[in-house]
Amino acid sequence: MSDKYELYGFPVSPFSYLVNATLEYKGLNYENNIVNLRKGEQKHPEYLEINPYGLVPCIKFGETSIYESWAIFEYLEEKHPDKSMLPKDAIQKSKVRSVGLTITNELIPLTAQLLRDQLGMVPLSKERKEQVINNLEQKLSVFSNELKKVKDFCEFSPIEPLFFQAWMNVTFLLPNLKEEYPTLTEYYQQLIEHPSIQSIEQNPKTIEVRNLMRDLFMQKA
Numbered sequence: 001m002s003d004k005y006e007l008y009g010f011p012v013s014p015f016s017y018l019v020n021a022t023l024e025y026k027g028l029n030y031e032n033n034i035v036n037l038r039k040g041e042q043k044h045p046e047y048l049e050i051n052p053y054g055l056v057p058c059i060k061f062g063e064t065s066i067y068e069s070w071a072i073f074e075y076l077e078e079k080h081p082d083k084s085m086l087p088k089d090a091i092q093k094s095k096v097r098s099v100g101l102t103i104t105n106e107l108i109p110l111t112a113q114l115l116r117d118q119l120g121m122v123p124l125s126k127e128r129k130e131q132v133i134n135n136l137e138q139k140l141s142v143f144s145n146e147l148k149k150v151k152d153f154c155e156f157s158p159i160e161p162l163f164f165q166a167w168m169n170v171t172f173l174l175p176n177l178k179e180e181y182p183t184l185t186e187y188y189q190q191l192i193e194h195p196s197i198q199s200i201e202q203n204p205k206t207i208e209v210r211n212l213m214r215d216l217f218m219q220k221a
């Protein structure tokens, strides 16, 4: 019997994107439920029953729910190993995790600070904003080298969806980085063509959220 998964996510979140792309790549049966972070739906009591921390993503099947994007990914990878998203070799596997976790733990939190500032949620002083941008740029330089070493270990790993959405967010805020990091821009362009990413991008729910966020940023600009 194949499990039917309920995905709870918000497409512009790279963490949600990782889980959505994993479900897509593995060809799993799932329903995509949008938790509108702009409306605060992640803090609604019904959602807190699924993820008591009130964050996306989360998956639910039967009575079980799992939160934390990497925990969800690891569960799906173990349960549905056919289309593996990790290399078999232990060293390569750890390297892919290192690079993927750097996106999660280093690049995304810095970008999130800039996004929250741009939306007026948690404004940054001019000085602090410059520090965050410098820090992000330094990390991107290292990341761009590290990525080269691992990107051919696996056809599609957590790195691809995490990077795809994170880079979209970074360059939305700082468009000049597209030219500063041509290898990252080129990699992003290649990823747009990937069938699992195409499938998410063509989903009307994704398009709706992307338009919503774009309008919101235009209003704030």
Ligand SMILES: N[C@@H](CCC(=O)N[C@@H](CS)C(=O)NCC(=O)O)C(=O)O
Pocket: 013, 014, 015, 016, 037, 042, 054, 055, 056, 057, 067, 068, 069, 070
């Ligand atoms: N470590 C968590 C992070 C999840 C997270 O921070 N999600 C953000 C979206 S990118 C969220 O739900 N934010 C809503 C809020 O802070 O209220 C994971 O990997 O799943």
